[in-house]
Amino acid sequence: MLSWNKWNQTMSLRLRLNLGFSMFVLCLMVTPIVDWINWDQNGTKVKSNATYCVVVVSVVVCGLADGLIGGSLIGSAGKLPKQYMQAIFAGTASSGVLICILRIITKVSLPHTPHGLKTSAHFYFIISTTVLIVCIICCNLLYKLPIMQQHYTHLVQDFLPCSRxxxxxxxxxxxxxxxxxxxxxxxxxxxxxxxxxxxxxxxxxxxxxxxxxxxxxxxxxxxxxxxxxxxxxxxxxxxxxxxxxxxxxxxxxxxxx
Structure with missing residues (x-):
């Protein structure tokens, strides 16, 4: 909804995508960092209500980032040839397959203990953050391609106040x-x-x-x-x-x- 009205006029698609991916990266870093700082010097986990609140807030921000990125990608692909839209939805589905493969690998290779589960979760956050950083790089390189610059010029012309x-x-x-x-x-x-x-x-x-x-x-x-x-x-x-x-x-x- 935020990407629909005034933001669509003041923020470019590239800026919205970079902002959404950056929000994702920050949120994915929250959980492992909070988990790391909640261990005392004796190796005992310290329980805190603040930790729970921080994790919940990060989940909310993840939802905002997902809506911002999804709306921006689908909105931009809607003006491009149809194979771009199909690629977006196939790409979102492939992410689920990759995460399942990662979960199977970690379950087979790590012990079935709380420590093993923790290590598995950290692998998820590290790999997901790495993929998002690659997405940020690819997003910025994408708009430098000649074909994207050609289509993006038409997008800017279509995003006039009178056409909304x-x-x-x-x-x-x-x-x-x-x-x-x-x-x-x-x-x-x-x-x-x-x-x-x-x-x-x-x-x-x-x-x-x-x-x-x-x-x-x-x-x-x-x-x-x-x-x-x-x-x-x-x-x-x-x-x-x-x-x-x-x-x-x-x-x-x-x-x-």
């Missing part, structure tokens, strides 16, 4: 696709990853079961978003009804309890 529309007018125009996106995220976030990570058990796979389920979900998500490079549903109504059909997952997952 109110949010409610845009929402009314795309109400079916917007409702479909709302249904997708509502169903997905209410089931994944909380339900899959905590409420299911298996006597065969044991503690590997949640990891396998989350990995299967992320791989399927990546395949589905990559498949749009080959085929896209042309009918908006069919795509919307397909999104609404995801509500069937509620009784299906309830039956699994």
């Amino acid at each position: 529309h109110k949010l409610r007018d845009v929402a009314r125009t795309i109400k079916c696709p917007a409702f479909g996106i709302f249904a997708i995220y509502t169903v997905t976030l209410s089931i994944f990853p909380g339900f899959l990570a905590e409420n299911l058990e298996s006597s065969v796979f044991k503690d590997w079961y949640p990891i396998l389920l989350i990995t299967i979900y992320n791989v399927a998500d990546f395949v589905g978003k990559s498949f749009t490079a080959l085929y896209v549903v042309k009918s908006t109504s069919k795509a919307t009804w397909g999104c609404v059909a995801r509500l069937l997952f509620y009784p299906l997952f309830t039956a699994c309890l």
Whole structure:
């Protein structure tokens, strides 16, 4: 929402992306730093309410950064050829696959102890921060490419005050696709990853079961978003009804309890 109104006129896409990625980097550094300073000289962990508050605030800032980056990327890709939009969604899905691979590697290579879990989490924060720094570098190099400068010139010309529309007018125009996106995220976030990570058990796979389920979900998500490079549903109504059909997952997952 912040990237919609006045920020869109005063801040360039490049500045918004750099700001969002920088917010991500700072937030990812908070948790390991807080964990490190909360150990006393005797090696005992010190519990503090302030630590909890700092972590919660960092999660909130992560959400703001995600919205800022997502809105900026999708907004800029909307003016570019369609393969750019597909690449953005496939890229977001690939990040989940990479994190699952990292989790599997750390689970296999590290001991199943609190210290091993802590080391695994630190690997996640270090690698994620490194990837974000690479994203910042690539983001700045991207806008120096001739093809991007050509398209970006047209973007700047299109972002005139006279060409802007109110949010409610845009929402009314795309109400079916917007409702479909709302249904997708509502169903997905209410089931994944909380339900899959905590409420299911298996006597065969044991503690590997949640990891396998989350990995299967992320791989399927990546395949589905990559498949749009080959085929896209042309009918908006069919795509919307397909999104609404995801509500069937509620009784299906309830039956699994």
